[in-house]
Amino acid sequence: MAFVLTTSAALFCCLCIALTKWNEPSKHVTKGRSLLPPGTMGWPFFGETAEFLKLGPDFMKKQRSRYGSVFKSHILGCPTVVSMDPDLNRYILMNESKGFVPGYPQSMLDILGRRNIAAVHGEDHRKMRGTLLAVVGPAMIRDRLLPKIDEFMRLHLRDWDRCVIDIQEKTKEMALLSSLKQIAGIDSWPGVEAFEDEFFKLVIGTLSLPVVLPGTNYHRGFRARKNIVGMLTALLKERRASMDVHQDMLGRLMSGQSNYRLTDEEIIDQIITILYSGYETVSTTSMMAVKYLHDHPRVLEELRDEHFAIRHRKNPEDPITWEDLKSMRFTRAVILETSRLATVVNGVLRKTIDDTKVNGYFVPKGWRIYVYTREMNYDADIYPDPLLFDPWRWLSRSRESQSQFFLFGGGTRHCPGMELGIAEISTFLHYFVTRYRWEEVGGNKLMKFPRVEAPNGYRIRVDVL
Numbered sequence: 001m002a003f004v005l006t007t008s009a010a011l012f013c014c015l016c017i018a019l020t021k022w023n024e025p026s027k028h029v030t031k032g033r034s035l036l037p038p039g040t041m042g043w044p045f046f047g048e049t050a051e052f053l054k055l056g057p058d059f060m061k062k063q064r065s066r067y068g069s070v071f072k073s074h075i076l077g078c079p080t081v082v083s084m085d086p087d088l089n090r091y092i093l094m095n096e097s098k099g100f101v102p103g104y105p106q107s108m109l110d111i112l113g114r115r116n117i118a119a120v121h122g123e124d125h126r127k128m129r130g131t132l133l134a135v136v137g138p139a140m141i142r143d144r145l146l147p148k149i150d151e152f153m154r155l156h157l158r159d160w161d162r163c164v165i166d167i168q169e170k171t172k173e174m175a176l177l178s179s180l181k182q183i184a185g186i187d188s189w190p191g192v193e194a195f196e197d198e199f200f201k202l203v204i205g206t207l208s209l210p211v212v213l214p215g216t217n218y219h220r221g222f223r224a225r226k227n228i229v230g231m232l233t234a235l236l237k238e239r240r241a242s243m244d245v246h247q248d249m250l251g252r253l254m255s256g257q258s259n260y261r262l263t264d265e266e267i268i269d270q271i272i273t274i275l276y277s278g279y280e281t282v283s284t285t286s287m288m289a290v291k292y293l294h295d296h297p298r299v300l301e302e303l304r305d306e307h308f309a310i311r312h313r314k315n316p317e318d319p320i321t322w323e324d325l326k327s328m329r330f331t332r333a334v335i336l337e338t339s340r341l342a343t344v345v346n347g348v349l350r351k352t353i354d355d356t357k358v359n360g361y362f363v364p365k366g367w368r369i370y371v372y373t374r375e376m377n378y379d380a381d382i383y384p385d386p387l388l389f390d391p392w393r394w395l396s397r398s399r400e401s402q403s404q405f406f407l408f409g410g411g412t413r414h415c416p417g418m419e420l421g422i423a424e425i426s427t428f429l430h431y432f433v434t435r436y437r438w439e440e441v442g443g444n445k446l447m448k449f450p451r452v453e454a455p456n457g458y459r460i461r462v463d464v465l
């Protein structure tokens with residue numbers, strides 16, 4: 001019996017070792033004299049995904065302590081090199097032309113479209129980015145978008161007095177509807193609710209496994225994309241038929257005022273990109289700002305002072321202007337500190353288009369590189385007392401131009417919507433803190449990994465000031 005057990009145990013061990021070795025890419029272990037980065041690849045098919053999702057940031061820290069700040073793994077379906085090295089992260093982000101192209105999951109690329117900005121590289125990317133910057137850049141914010149954002153926020157934050165609201169739900173709705181208003185002036189469009197439903201399915205679809213079976217999130221997301229494309233195509237047709245001039249993002253994209261004239265497919269993919277990229281980022285940053293302001297009365301007081309000073313210069317119905325926005329220095333600091341401490345973005349994904357050398361290591365063609373920037377947010381050398389919510393640390397603008405500033409990515413794909421996102425959140429905070437005070441209702445749980453979210457909602461009781 002003991003023999004059977006020992007033999008079985010030995011066989012089991014061999015099987016485990018064989019399985020954990022399954023995806024050790026032996027043929028790639030050396031190329032010339034370069035080695036793959038150190039690390040483990042985990043179980044067949046699943047790699048180390050379960051451990052990564054269960055332990056989250058602790059998994060990354062554990063691997064770093066064993067293997068250093070550049071290590072290999074197999075997570076989320078792909079052999080991956082994780083880089084937690086700030087210099088290497090910067091190098092990868094600055095050097096797309098050396099073969100480090102976006103490495104987002106297939107489901108995301110399928111659902112966001114062939115001409116989505118993350119799906120194009122090189123010259124195509126340059127053109128698409130140029131047309132995008134023309135519709136979300138500072139001149140457009142100042143002249144066209146800010147008045148729309150202001151009008152939207154006033155209405156969206158109306159009637160919250162003496163209500164218990166789920167601020168997670170409200171900020172999600174805000175991010176989507178505010179974008180729709182800026183894109184096409186849509187606020188009373190009859191199809192807006194149907195659009196909202198389809199958009200939520202699309203978002204979930206991008207985060208799912210690409211299984212084309214009815215009932216899967218991927219299948220639903222893909223169908224949602226088709227429906228959204230249908231609605232946007234009808235809108236384009238309507239606009240062309242009416243010949244009216246529209247001063248919104250869509251009007252600008254259709255007018256071909258930049259060097260490159262977009263096809264209809266490209267216009268639609270650009271709109272889906274704008275909606276998608278600003279959705280979770282803006283909504284979670286806004287929700288977490290409400291959380292941190294609730295927990296830090298001194299910060300809230302200083303923020304209110306800044307916003308009341310602006311209000312006192314105006315009549316009650318006057319909108320926020322570009323100059324007001326530029327004067328919101330402390331608000332900007334609150335937003336950046338929120339983004340840092342909550343780590344709204346853990347990192348970005350790239351993949352190699354050829355066999356490549358990275359920090360002296362060999363990285364095979366098609367491997368993912370996880371430019372993992374999260375730990376930099378908690379690095380005491382960069383941010384003294386890193387776990388403290390301290391917006392004042394951002395008051396020197398030079399912090400934003402430091403080489404370790406990756407909250408909005410870096411290099412050729414640095415977030416083109418950064419200023420727009422900050423303008424939206426600032427306007428939201430302006431009306432929120434000058435109109436209301438609030439208390440948490442209780443029972444709210446906030447998760448920060450793999451995404452920032454309140455799984456059961458984040459409920460607050462709101463009263464007028």
Ligand code: HEM
Nearest residue numbers: 117136274277278281282345348408409413415416417421
């Ligand atoms: C607080 C808000 C935001 C945060 C934290 C954020 C963060 C980021 C980050 C980290 C990247 C780099 C992705 C990569 O390198 O793969 C990025 C790219 C991008 N963001 Fe944002 N973003 C925000 C708001 C917005 C908004 C409002 C828009 C709407 C226009 C937007 C549009 C984009 C686009 C289109 C890209 C891809 C750029 C390219 O590939 O060239 N973002 N963002």
